[in-house]
Amino acid sequence: MNYLPYKPLEIEQKWQQKWKDNIFSHAVDFSDKEKKYILIEFPYPSGAGLHVGHVWGYTMADVISRFYRMNGKNVLFPIGWDAFGLPAENYAIKTGIHPRISTQENIGNFTNQLQRLGFSFDWSREVNTTDPDYYKWTQWIFLQFYKKGLAYQDEIPINWCPFCKTGLADEEVTSDNRHERCGNIVSKKKLRQWMLKITAYADRLIDDLSTVDYSDDIKNQQINWIGKSEGAYIRFGVQSNPADVIEVFTTRADTLPGVTFLVIAPEHPLALSLPTKEYIDAVKDYIDDSLDLSDIERTDVSKKKTGVFTGRYVVSPYDGSLVPVWVADYVLGNYGTGAVMGVPAHDDRDRVFAETYELPIVEVKDIGFDAITKMIEYLSEKGCGESTVVYKLRDWVFSRQRYWGEPIPIVHCPKCGVVPVPEEQLPIKLPEVDTYQPTDDGLSPLASIREWVEVPCPQCQTMAERETNTMPNWAGSSWYYLRYADSQNTNEFANFDKLSYFLPVDLYIGGAEHTTLHLLYSRFWHKFLFDLHLVPTPEPYAKRRNRGLILGPDGRKMSKSFGNVINPLDVIEQVGADTLRLYELFMGPFNGTFPWNYDSVRGVYRFLERVWKLTQDIVDSSVDQTERSVIIKLHQTIKKVGEDIGALKFNTAVAAMMEFLNVAEQHKKSISILDWSLFIRILAPFAPFISEEIWQVMHLSDSVGTIHILEWPKYDDSCINEDHVEIPVQINGKMRSTIIVSQEESMREDIVVSRANESEAIQRFLSGTNVKKVIFVPGRLINFVVTLE
RNA sequence: GCCGGAGUGGCGGAAUGGCAGACGCGUCGGACUUAAAAUCCGAUGGAUUCAAAACCCGUGAGAGUUCGAGUCUCUCCUCCGGCACCA
Numbered sequence: 001m002n003y004l005p006y007k008p009l010e011i012e013q014k015w016q017q018k019w020k021d022n023i024f025s026h027a028v029d030f031s032d033k034e035k036k037y038i039l040i041e042f043p044y045p046s047g048a049g050l051h052v053g054h055v056w057g058y059t060m061a062d063v064i065s066r067f068y069r070m071n072g073k074n075v076l077f078p079i080g081w082d083a084f085g086l087p088a089e090n091y092a093i094k095t096g097i098h099p100r101i102s103t104q105e106n107i108g109n110f111t112n113q114l115q116r117l118g119f120s121f122d123w124s125r126e127v128n129t130t131d132p133d134y135y136k137w138t139q140w141i142f143l144q145f146y147k148k149g150l151a152y153q154d155e156i157p158i159n160w161c162p163f164c165k166t167g168l169a170d171e172e173v174t175s176d177n178r179h180e181r182c183g184n185i186v187s188k189k190k191l192r193q194w195m196l197k198i199t200a201y202a203d204r205l206i207d208d209l210s211t212v213d214y215s216d217d218i219k220n221q222q223i224n225w226i227g228k229s230e231g232a233y234i235r236f237g238v239q240s241n242p243a244d245v246i247e248v249f250t251t252r253a254d255t256l257p258g259v260t261f262l263v264i265a266p267e268h269p270l271a272l273s274l275p276t277k278e279y280i281d282a283v284k285d286y287i288d289d290s291l292d293l294s295d296i297e298r299t300d301v302s303k304k305k306t307g308v309f310t311g312r313y314v315v316s317p318y319d320g321s322l323v324p325v326w327v328a329d330y331v332l333g334n335y336g337t338g339a340v341m342g343v344p345a346h347d348d349r350d351r352v353f354a355e356t357y358e359l360p361i362v363e364v365k366d367i368g369f370d371a372i373t374k375m376i377e378y379l380s381e382k383g384c385g386e387s388t389v390v391y392k393l394r395d396w397v398f399s400r401q402r403y404w405g406e407p408i409p410i411v412h413c414p415k416c417g418v419v420p421v422p423e424e425q426l427p428i429k430l431p432e433v434d435t436y437q438p439t440d441d442g443l444s445p446l447a448s449i450r451e452w453v454e455v456p457c458p459q460c461q462t463m464a465e466r467e468t469n470t471m472p473n474w475a476g477s478s479w480y481y482l483r484y485a486d487s488q489n490t491n492e493f494a495n496f497d498k499l500s501y502f503l504p505v506d507l508y509i510g511g512a513e514h515t516t517l518h519l520l521y522s523r524f525w526h527k528f529l530f531d532l533h534l535v536p537t538p539e540p541y542a543k544r545r546n547r548g549l550i551l552g553p554d555g556r557k558m559s560k561s562f563g564n565v566i567n568p569l570d571v572i573e574q575v576g577a578d579t580l581r582l583y584e585l586f587m588g589p590f591n592g593t594f595p596w597n598y599d600s601v602r603g604v605y606r607f608l609e610r611v612w613k614l615t616q617d618i619v620d621s622s623v624d625q626t627e628r629s630v631i632i633k634l635h636q637t638i639k640k641v642g643e644d645i646g647a648l649k650f651n652t653a654v655a656a657m658m659e660f661l662n663v664a665e666q667h668k669k670s671i672s673i674l675d676w677s678l679f680i681r682i683l684a685p686f687a688p689f690i691s692e693e694i695w696q697v698m699h700l701s702d703s704v705g706t707i708h709i710l711e712w713p714k715y716d717d718s719c720i721n722e723d724h725v726e727i728p729v730q731i732n733g734k735m736r737s738t739i740i741v742s743q744e745e746s747m748r749e750d751i752v753v754s755r756a757n758e759s760e761a762i763q764r765f766l767s768g769t770n771v772k773k774v775i776f777v778p779g780r781l782i783n784f785v786v787t788l789e
Numbered sequence: 790g791c792c793g794g795a796g797u798g799g800c801g802g803a804a805u806g807g808c809a810g811a812c813g814c815g816u817c818g819g820a821c822u823u824a825a826a827a828u829c830c831g832a833u834g835g836a837u838u839c840a841a842a843a844c845c846c847g848u849g850a851g852a853g854u855u856c857g858a859g860u861c862u863c864u865c866c867u868c869c870g871g872c873a874c875c876a
Contacts, residue, residue, distance in 0.1 A: 785857090
């Protein structure tokens with residue numbers, strides 16, 4: 001016959017237009033239906049446009065959302081823009097184009113691309129972190145942190161380029177500690193910063209992981225990141241001046257008798273005041289040198305251990321012996337107390353240090369868990385120490401010296417000090433500036449807008465100054481999933497009842513790179529809001545899975561510099577969005593890593609084209625009855641695809657549909673339109689465009705309604721099982737033959753055994769042996785355990 | 790070094806402890822075509838064999854548990870991801 005050709009671009013363009021303001025993808029507040037909240041990490045709308053990695057994650061979430069809708073659920077599947085960030089600001093520095101303008105353009109571009117892919121987002125709930133109506137609430141939440149004492153200021157070293165005179169983000173610093181733009185060595189500069197006290201939630205962030213369904217690798221990574229370790233503080237008095245005390249942290253208090261030296265970090269408060277006259281110059285030089293080193297260099301394992309003696313001794317609280325104090329950069333200032341006791345016999349790093357400087361090594365006999373307990377008891381009695389818990393997790397540096405972020409709603413008053421902006425004055429909007437370059441002394445570009453900075457103090461009306469730091473771009477993404485529940489609310493960040501209906505998120509899909517930052521930060525914010533009774537659940541995400549990584553065709557990570565980036569739009573131009581969606585799902589399992597393969601894209605295109613053609617055969621022959629073998633395969637496929645979607649096994653779901661097509665093509669003259677339409681329905685969540693076209697245009701149904709609100713087909717159990725099954729026959733566990741029996745017969749041992757014995761091949765293998773045992777797995781297999789006669 | 794994850798055909802991958810290699814790609818052969826592309830049909834883990842049947846070997850290596858191991862246990866190797874002088 002003459003087939004109507006499959007023209008994906010025409011079909012997709014048509015439906016894309018019609019779906020623009022579809023409402024079947026809108027979630028309903030307080031519906032009687034069961035809700036399902038499917039969340040994807042909202043994108044940063046970069047100038048480069050959508051990435052194939054986005055497409056993969058979003059397609060999986062879209063399939064699930066469509067599947068749940070067809071199963072009668074009220075699905076919330078929202079989208080928004082994480083639009084503050086460094087690239088837009090750097091672009092503005094380079095071109096002078098306001099970040100708001102370029103961001104708006106990029107959002108328009110992303111929107112088109114997402115719609116082109118047929119994602120069934122609820123566009124009525126779109127959020128944008130740079131919208132003052134949105135960041136008003138980001139600022140508001142900050143004020144709540146401030147009021148509870150969880151937002152505070154501290155002097156924190158930042159990356160500083162002395163040549164450009166700007167502060168730098170970590171990602172602007174190359175691995176050899178240079179500014180990526182100008183190539184100059186980056187140093188550290190201490191600046192006043194706002195901090196959020198995430199450490200106050202460290203225990204709960206660990207403990208509550210047991211209440212959520214995150215994959216084990218995610219849980220482990222978060223636990224290791226928080227890095228809880230139990231140990232003890234031990235205090236050593238300085239010999240020359242017992243008022244000075246050096247406190248160390250150790251997890252091995254039992255090794256205290258083996259202490260032969262003490263090491264303090266170059267950043268330690270006593271590092272400059274402790275040394276004797278004789279040693280002070282050497283110590284100063286050493287500290288200057290080590291502070292020039294980057295963290296990466298300091299913590300490089302291959303680096304030689306260096307240090308310098310202070311000329312001072314402390315007194316061991318264990319036996320009163322004198323212990324020399326050294327300064328060395330292998331001890332970090334920001335972990336524990338910035339000081340450690342050197343026990344070279346029981347710690348590798350201490351041993352290397354001791355060997356380098358020829359310090360004594362003393363072994364401790366009585367070590368272990370009990371010894372630790374005894375030692376801590378002994379120390380607490382003497383008042384020289386106590387048990388404690390420390391964390392690797394540090395408080396969150398929450399300010400940036402940047403323009404393109406949420407202004408921190410604080411006023412600094414010469415009389416009143418730090419004054420929070422009254423809530424009714426929110427949002428504090430970003431002012432227009434002439435230049436986006438940070439100032440020479442490392443302040444945000446906002447600092448030079450005097451008419452914005454100078455405001456009367458909200459408390460005493462004295463002229464005061466606004467905080468000019470902005471928030472990091474993790475701020476807006478820490479609570480966006482809450483806003484989706486009630487995105488238009490002007491009185492509160494979201495209505496509690498609506499939150500109670502939609503929360504928690506049932507499935508959160510995103511990239512592994514956000515496991516320890518965004519995911520942890522947003523859990524922290526959520527718990528804080530929970531404590532204020534503003535959100536209904538202690539955890540935001542009931543289930544989290546990280547998607548894997550798509551590599552370039554050359555097997556390397558996609559990167560501009562390798563020239564191996566696949567642009568999803570190019571793929572769509574060639575084969576259409578349905579093929580792109582299906583291909584990415586088919587590539588491999590949810591969290592795997594695989595290279596792009598053009599030829600395999602072709603294979604998926606062929607599949608859709610064959611579906612298209614076969615539809616015409618089936619409509620053309622218009623039979624009422626479907627061949628039994630096709631019915632069986634159809635119902636097996638409905639079952640398999642439904643189960644696979646629930647288990648996030650999209651690759652095998654697609655494979656199952658391909659298998660069905662292979663069977664169906666063998667019997668194309670004996671498939672009813674009705675049965676075929678069931679197959680098109682299960683294809684619909686995966687390939688929404690071609691399914692809709694087949695449904696509405698190719699007369700599979702009299703209905704003109706969209707296929708995407710139809711019920712997911714039910715499979716018939718009586719159609720799942722084949723009439724006859726092939727049972728493998730094993731001898732001593734080795735497959736020797738198979739027999740074919742009916743479904744009922746396959747469940748009966750006596751019949752299967754006698755049929756097996758009838759088989760020629762089996763008789764040959766059994767001759768000359770004694771059957772010692774028969775293992776029978778009903779419906780599955782028979783195994784004769786034999787010995788030679 | 791530590792913590793995760795993974796090693797299966799030429800490639801991506803599939804397999805509740807039960808017929809290893811589903812599905813797709815590629816390759817080979819054939820049909821159609823003046824020809825090519827596209828499409829369709831068939832074959833496709835390896836060894837052995839003129840060929841077929843049959844048999845043998847095969848899931849990183851080695852042991853173990855089991856009637857039976859890609860799957861479970863132990864030891865080792867390799868790769869990927871994350872963290873790392875964290876006391």
